Amino acid sequence: MKKIFIITERRADYSRFKPIMNLIKKDHYLDYILVVTGAHLRKEMGYTKDEILRDGFKIDYEIDMFKDDSDSGGAMVRSFSRVAEKVTFCLEECSPDLILAGFDIGANLAVTIAGAHMNIPVAHIQGGEVTGTIDESIRHAMTKFSHYHFASNEDALNRLVKLGEVRERIFNVGCPSIDAILDTPDNPDILNKYNLSKDNYFILLQHPVTSEMEKSKHQIQTTLSAIDKSKINVLIILPNNDAGFSEIIKELKNSKINYVESLGISDYINLLKRSSGLIGNSSSGIHETSTFNIPTVNIGSRQTGRLRPKNVFDVDHNEEQIVLAINKCIEFKRNKIKVKNPYGDGKSASRIIEIIKKIDLSNKIIQKTITY
Known part of the structure; x- marks a missing residue:
């Protein structure tokens, strides 16, 4: 053995x-x-x-x-x-x-x-x-x-x-993360658990970038400002604890937007596949969202150079670019666009x-x- x-x-x-x-x-x-x-x-x-x-x-x-x-x-x-x-x-x-x-x-x-x-x-x-x-x-x-x-x-x-x-x-x-998400049982009650409306919310998951840790506060403030300007419903998942995380968490907790500290695989996948899109810089936005034809607003340099499916909208830490990408996500979902996951x-x-x-x-x- x-x-x-x-x-x-x-x-x-x-x-x-x-x-x-x-x-x-x-x-x-x-x-x-x-x-x-x-x-x-x-x-x-x-x-x-x-x-x-x-x-x-x-x-x-x-x-x-x-x-x-x-x-x-x-x-x-x-x-x-x-x-x-x-x-x-x-x-x-x-x-x-x-x-x-x-x-x-x-x-x-x-x-x-x-x-x-x-x-x-x-x-x-x-x-x-x-x-x-x-x-x-x-x-x-x-x-x-x-x-x-x-x-x-x-x-x-x-x-x-x-x-x-x-x-x-x-x-x-x-x-193998694609195996995990496809094996996850569907939970039709997930929206009630997190007080969310059907197909009317985004998920925000923005991690610190260690080589830009001194910019973490400004970066998350820009994202939150774009979300406020877009008038969208958002569920925040707090970031990992790489260097620069504390400023991000402080701004997120002060934003008055609903947040969770962490999500298990089942809850995350069930929320993701029902969402209007994923905002931030998580690899999930590159690897996983396309399996469910969910669009991604990928912000900043954290996923630079990675092979991308066609549901990913890349932007800088720029309010106008993020707002425009959020609008593209809404249009993407409205048109029920299908994409292939290269992962x-x-x-x-x-x-x-x-x-x-x-x-x-x-x-x-x-x-x-x-x-x-």
Whole structure:
């Protein structure tokens, strides 16, 4: 039996790991070891560890990485260092056959680096994507510490080849978050739960950009001003805790717009697919909204360069541009425009599982050499 080590820090990575872990649970030849850390263990971020347990997953280890409440790049590095140290003890104790890491999230970077140093094969989900900001640097660093790569599209696959990775170890499987959202049961009562009117609200999810953290306050003020000018109903989801988050949260809480600290996968997907659009800079606006033909107002640089479906309207932190994009979203919904999601078809998890069963996990693949 192959033991697969997974660490999850927040909703963004859990939503992608969930369909994979569901398939592992059903497979006689595979087992998973799950570490929960980061936002999952913070009450002010929804304590989403409870959601993981409700979904029927066992949790093998917990690592408290966010002990520093200061809002700075230094605090992010200190959090990273905590999980990087503690995850090594988990790895030594459970001796996994494979680390399944992903995306551009700190805890996943930590376990990728640890695995490479501890001679444990690492498979990375969604490498090769262009995202801008510190996230892109993290993502490409993880690529270089990983031995196998599960790309979400052909564009990302080609970039991984250009990064010097062995072509035979790169697989175009799509993004497993599409599996998760398509597997989410419909909840017709979701609007009543959040006091919303049918097809008459937007969702706002705007995260800090670490390289622009000193502009966070002005950026969110511009977004809120555009929303006020557009006279639209909005449900706010508070941002992650990357550097620059505190100014954003302060402005959002003072805006008198309804907000939630966090949403589980089920509530988020059910709200998203009934909405008039997603406003902000979340990767969900690039990866997920097109599956439901929901338009996105993508603001600023956080998703710069990422492959886009045709439902995405890119704008700067400019009130007039945001208002115009909101109007385009309303028109998009009114015309019932259909688009194709370039990030997958809902079958990514099954492809990943089948590949994991076949790949070589011996010491022969540990030593990496750039291909050019």
